[in-house]
Amino acid sequence: ETGVTQSPTHLIKTRGQQVTLRCSSQSGHNTVSWYQQALGQGPQFIFQYYREEENGRGNFPPRFSGLQFPNYSSELNVNALELDDSALYLCASSSNSGGVGTDTQYFGPGTRLTVL
Amino acid sequence: AQSVTQLGSHVSVSEGALVLLRCNYSSSVPPYLFWYVQYPNQGLQLLLKYTTGATLVKGINGFEAEFKKSETSFHLTKPSAHMSDAAEYFCAVRGSARQLTFGSGTQLTVLP
Numbered sequence: 001e002t003g004v005t006q007s008p009t010h011l012i013k014t015r016g017q018q019v020t021l022r023c024s025s026q027s028g029h030n031t032v033s034w035y036q037q038a039l040g041q042g043p044q045f046i047f048q049y050y051r052e053e054e055n056g057r058g059n060f061p062p063r064f065s066g067l068q069f070p071n072y073s074s075e076l077n078v079n080a081l082e083l084d085d086s087a088l089y090l091c092a093s094s095s096n097s098g099g100v101g102t103d104t105q106y107f108g109p110g111t112r113l114t115v116l
Numbered sequence: 117a118q119s120v121t122q123l124g125s126h127v128s129v130s131e132g133a134l135v136l137l138r139c140n141y142s143s144s145v146p147p148y149l150f151w152y153v154q155y156p157n158q159g160l161q162l163l164l165k166y167t168t169g170a171t172l173v174k175g176i177n178g179f180e181a182e183f184k185k186s187e188t189s190f191h192l193t194k195p196s197a198h199m200s201d202a203a204e205y206f207c208a209v210r211g212s213a214r215q216l217t218f219g220s221g222t223q224l225t226v227l228p
Contacts, residue, residue: 004159033215042120042206042218043160056214090159096214103214107152107160 002027004093004108012114013081021076021111023091031055031096032074033105034066037088049074050096078113086115118143118211122219130227135179135194137222139207142188148210149190151181154221155203163205166190177201202226 005024013019025032031050035043045058049068063079072093078085089112092105123138141147148167152160164175171183181192190207204223208216 006159031214035216035218040221042208042220043216045215045217048214058215092160092216103210104150104162104165105216106162109159112157 004091004106006091006108006111008111010112014116015081015083017081018079021089023074023108025072025093026106029093029095030072031094032068033092034076035090037090043090081115083115086113088112118209118217120207120209120217120219122207122222124222126223128225128227129197131199132196135197137192137205139190140188141209143209143211145211150208151192152206153203197226199226
């Protein structure tokens with residue numbers, strides 16, 4: 001069984017640029033959640049995708065957007081990068097059983113984004 | 117709304133000593149509770165989870181946690197610390213919404 005994978009591992013961008021991060025969910029999982037983890041802090045929820053639609057969003061501005069594809073993989077896009085966007089971006093996959101169950105989230109290794 | 121408070125951002129124990137990492141939660145609905153571990157430059161690994169039923173939950177690597185509703189706590193313990201346990205530990209709660217709300221983490225140091 002393949003776990004959650006993310007690409008790239010590291011990324012360096014400059015302020016104002018745009019970035020796309022990618023996530024492949026664990027086999028059998030249909031839901032992907034994205035989190036931002038700033039240095040020294042716990043992960044903060046960005047948004048979740050289920051069946052290719054946004055299924056919940058945290059307190060992040062619209063320049064953070066996402067997609068989920070039919071194979072349940074996902075992308076996180078961030079426009080107009082700011083210095084404070086520098087963080088570890090974590091993707092988690094889970095199996096959403098329509099409201100039943102724990103939806104335990106399994107995390108990928110993350111993408112380290114540095115904005116200069 | 118839901119929240120998590122982890123008491124003690126840094127905890128140091130000697131190898132072989134008891135590990136106790138504290139977590140208190142707030143949730144407007146019966147919570148699902150999780151502990152994750154993060155090793156340097158890695159993602160989060162699930163240690164254990166509480167959903168319903170037995171309040172004492174056993175996880176991987178000898179860790180366990182007890183859900184105490186009256187105290188709104190879900191503290192993580194391990195009877196005997198090993199050097200390989202040194203890492204950052206995060207408590208998380210999932211309430212009515214599907215996202216996880218994490219605490220700020222506890223860095224565990226194991227001294228030889």
